[in-house]
Amino acid sequence: MQKRLLFLITLLLAMTTTVMAQVTTSGISGKVVSQGEDVIGATITATHQPSGTVYRAVTNIDGRYTIQGMRVGGPYKVTIAYIGQKTKTFDNVTLRLGETEDLSCSLQDDTKELQEVVVKGSAGVNATKTGAAQSINSKQIAxxxxxxxxxADVARLNPQLTTTNSGAMSFAGTSNRYNSFMIDGAANNDVFGLSGDGTNGGRAGAQPVSMETIEQIQVNVAPFDVRQGGFTGGAINAITKSGTNNFHGSVYGFGNNQNLVGSKYPLADGGYAPKFNKQQEYNIGVTLGGPIIKDKLFFFANYEKTNKTYPNLYSLGSEQSAVDAAKANDILVKIADIANRQGVNFPTALSNSDIYTKSNKVGLKLDWNINETNKASLRWSLVDAVQLNNAGSRTAVNGSSYAFPFESTTNSFIAELQSRISPSVANEARASYVRVRDNRAISGEYPNVTINNVGGGAVNLGIDRSSMANRLDQDIYTLEDNLTWYKGNHTFTFGTHNELYKFTNLFLQDLFGSYTFKNYDSFVSYYNDYVNGTIDPKKSYINLYRYGHANVDVTGNPRWESSFGAAQLSFYAQDKWDATTNFQLTYGLRMDIPIIMDTPTANEPFAQYAETKGWNVKTNQRLASSPLFSPRVGFRWDIKKDRRFILRGGAGVFTGRIPFVWISNNYANTGIQISSFNVNSPTxxxxxxDPNGQEANANKLKALGSQTINVYDRNFKYAQNLRFNLGFDFNVLGINWTAEAIYSKTLNDILYENLAYEQTGKTFGEVYGSAGAPVEDNRPLFSKVTAGSPYTNVYKLxxxxxxxxxxxxxxxxxHFDFGLDLMASYTWTKAMSVNNGSSSVAESNWRYNYTYRNPNDPELGYSAYNIPHRIQASAYYHINYGAQKQWQTTVGLIYQAKSGSPYSIYYYGDVNEDGANGNDLFFIPTDAQIDKMQFEETNFSANALTKTVFGDNFTxxxxTADMQRAMMKHWIGNDSYMKNHRGEFYKRYADNLAFEHHFDVHxxxxxxxxxGGQINSLELSFDIINAGNMLNKNWGHTYGDGFGVYYSPVNYQRNGRYxxxxxxxxxxxxxxxxxxxGQLGLRYTF
Structure with missing residues (x-):
C-alpha cells in the first residue's frame, strides 16, 4: 500500500498543472469603457492596504480584466488608469472569500476638470454569487x-443550516457526515467519519481552529462552480488571518462558572433539576501578526487554551436520572458478589467524576510577496485535546471504568503559491498534509455488563464494548493546482483536486466480552440461580452475548489493526462566460475517481459458501475505480443592471466523500483476522x-457461528445527488431579500443488507395473532439462512x-445608517431517505435502521435530518460615542425557533425475528387491540406515566397486565401523532419533538x-445563551439534542407477548x- 501511495503522489506531482477544489482567495474583475467604447490596455492596480500587497492586470481587447488569487478581506484601494483618461479609484473595497467582485467602470476624458473618486461599499445585494452561499467576516464572528x-455557532444564521447544541450540522436536510470543512484549503473534516460534529478533534470536544484566527468563512450549499467538491451536504471554507505591515494581535479570555448557569427548573415528569455545582469553563489565548520584511514577508501566530469542567448531571439518585436507584444499587452489590466468587477484580463504583474537556491550539502562518506576480503562504497548526466520555446520561448510569478519556491530536501543514504567469493566465498551487491521532484511553480490561430497563434506564459496567481496543491514525495528503485563462469575455478554468488517505484502525469490539440483560428481573433471576448453583442449561438468562478477538495464528498480534489506503482524484474544466454586462453563465464538468488501494483478505470458505447462496459477493473485492461525473451549469442575471434585482440558479451533480469507516469495516471483518460471537438469548x-475467560463461553457457542462478515457491492459508489437551485436576490424599500429554493435528488446513497436473514413468507400478525398480538401487524417475519454455518451475520454495503x-x-x-442591522428568515424543509448512516459500524447501520417492512430493503421514510420549520431573526445595534468616538457599545440579539428533533418509537426486542433487537417500529394499537394483547407482569417502578394514570402516591x-393496558391506552390517546394513526405503524421519524424557541444575547x-499612533482597544463582553430561560424557567427547553432520537417504551417478550x-x-x-x-469575555486588541 505504501508503494502505491508513493507512486500516486509522484504521478500527481508530475501531472498537476491545474486545480482548485476549495477556494481560499478572492478576486476582482470588470469591464472598462470610455464613451461607450471598450478600453484596451488600461492598467488596474489593486493594493491591499494593510500589507502593501500589490496586484496588477491589463484590460484585453474586449476591455475586460480579471485578478484572482487576492487576499480575502481588505480594505483594498483599486485604481484603473489609461493614457488620456481620468484615473478611476475605488476605495475601501472588501473582498469576500471565493467570490469575484465586479469593479466595472466608465473612464472620462482627461480634459474634463472633474476628478472622479468612487468610494466602494457593499452592494445592495450580493451581486457575485451564483448558487446558495454566504460569507461571514471576522467582525460578525466576534x-x-x-x-x-x-x-456551528458562527454559521448557524445560514437559512439552509440546522445545528445541534453539540455542534453537528445538517445542510438542507442532508446528513452531517456528508459535509466538507476546509481550513486554508486543507481538509479538516473527519474524513474517517467518527466525529458527530464532522470535524477533526470533535470526539474530544475540541474545535478544529481558534475562531480568533479566522478572517472569513464561506458557507456553500449549491455552488455550481465545478471547483467546489467533496460534499453532498454543505461546504464550509475558512481562511485564517495573515500578518500585515503593522504589528497587530489580541489577548483574550472568556469564562464562566456555576453562577452563570440557570438554577433549578421544573422537569416534565415532575420534580426539579437542581443548580449546578463546580461548573467551570475558560478559553484564553493570544494572537500576534506583523511584518518580517515590510511589504514582503509577514507572519501570524496564535495560541489558545480551553478548559471545561462540569459535574456529572446524571448521577444515580439525582432527579435527572431515570434509573431506579434502589435496583441499581442492588445490581452493584450482586455484581461485586459474583466477582468475589469468581476471584476477579471488577469495578462496581459508578462514574461520579467531573466531566472535562481540555485542548491546546497553536498556529503559525507565513505570507511571502515574492514579487508582484508570485505570492506564497505556509501554515502549520496543532490541536491537542482530551475529553472524558461516557460518564452517563438521563437513561443510563455508567461505571467509573465505562467512562474513558478520549485523546485527539491533529497536525496540519499547508503550502500555497499564487502566480500570475501572464496577463491572461493565472495559477494557484497548493499542497497540504493533515495528521490525526485518536485514542480511547481505557482504565483497564473488564467485560461489559449492561442491564436494561432498570426503571427508566440502563446500568452499564465494565468497559464500553466499542472502547476495549479502539485507536485510529489518519494521514491525509492533498495536492492541488489551478490554472485560469482569461480569453475575451470567457474565464476558463482547468483543474484537478487530489486527496490521498492512509488509515490504520485498531477496533476490536467486545474484546473482553459483552453481556446484556433485558431487565432487572432477568439479572436477579440469573444471580439467584448462580448463587444457589442451579443454573438451568435450557434457560435464557442473558439477552445478548458478544465476544470478539483477533485470530493470533493469522494476525500474529492479539491487538490486530486494519490498515488501508485510498484516494479521490478529481479533474474538471469550466467556462465562466460573461455573455453580457448583466448576464453570466457558468458551465463545466467535474470527474471524481475514488480509489481503494488495498484488497481485503480473501476468505475462501466464505466465497464458496456465498456462491452456493447466490450472493455474488466475496471478502477480497475492491471497489471499482469508476469515474463519477458531475456536470453543472449556473447563471446570474442582473435584471435591471443596478444590482437590485438578481435572478440566479443552476443545476448540477455533487459527488462527496463517504465516511471511510464504512469501507474499513470490510477490512476488519473478513472472517479471517477476527472471530466474533453475537448470540441472542443464549441458554x-x-x-x-474475567476478560481472559471469555473463550469458555465462546467454545459453548461456536456451533452458533463465530464470523461476522462485511462485504460490499463491487460497484458501490460514493454519495451523489442531483441538486437544483433557484434564487432571487432583490432590494425593495431598502430591504435586501433573498428567496431560495433547493431540491436535491439522491443518485447514490448507502443501503445495508444482512444476507444471513431472509423472509419466511409469513407475517407477524399471521403467526402471533392467535396469542393476542394485533393481526393487522403484517410486518414480514425472517429466518436465519446461515444456521449451521460459521457466519453469524453477513452485512453487505x-x-x-x-x-x-x-x-x-x-x-x-x-441596515440602518445609525448602526442597527436587522435580519429575519424562514426555512421549510422536507427530507426523505432510506438509511441515515448514523453509525460507524455496518452492524449498527443495519440493525438500528428502524423499519416496519424489510430491513434489507427499507421503505423510503422521513430522514433523521428532517426539521420542517425553522425561523431565525437577529438584531445588532452598534453605537460609537465620546469626544473621539472612542467608546463603542454593541448589543446583539439572535432568535431561533425550530421544529424539535425527529423521533421514532420502536419495540425493545426482536419482533420480526431478524436477529436485531431494536429496529422494529411500533405498531400503534387501537383500544380494542390493546384489550386482546397479552402483557407479562413486571416489577412496578414509579415514573411520570404511572403517576399520571394511577396517582402520585400509587405503589x-x-x-399487572390490566395496569399495563390502562397505561398504554392513556399514553397513545394523549400523543398527538399516535392518537391519529391508531391501527398503523409508527413511521420512521414521522413526528418531531416539541417546537423550540431560543434567544441568545451578546x-x-x-x-x-x-x-504609538496605532489604535488599540479593550472590550468587555457578556454572552447569554438561551436568555429566555433566564426570564422564565418554562422557556427555552430543548427536548432532544441530535439528529434523529428514538424511544423504546414497549418491550417485546417473544411469542406475541409484551x-x-x-x-x-x-x-x-x-x-x-x-x-x-452566560459567559464573560475580555479582549485586548492592538
Missing amino acids: DMPSITHGI GLDLLL SNTSKGYTMNLSLKAEK APKL FAQKYSFKV QFTGGYATRNYSDYYSRWR
Missing part, C-alpha cells in the same frame, strides 16, 4: 453570541467477569437511489485609544441545554 466559540450461559430533500427559504436584511409490587463595551412499564414514554428536557448559560 459579535456572535457563543460559549463554544465553534464553527445456560455464565456471566464471566451497496447503493440506493431512493431519497430527496426540498428546502425553501426567505430571508430579509436591513404496587407488580404491574453585549460588548469597547474603549479604543492610540498607542411488557409496558411506562419508562421512556416521557419526552423530557435536556437538562444542560434547557438552562440559560
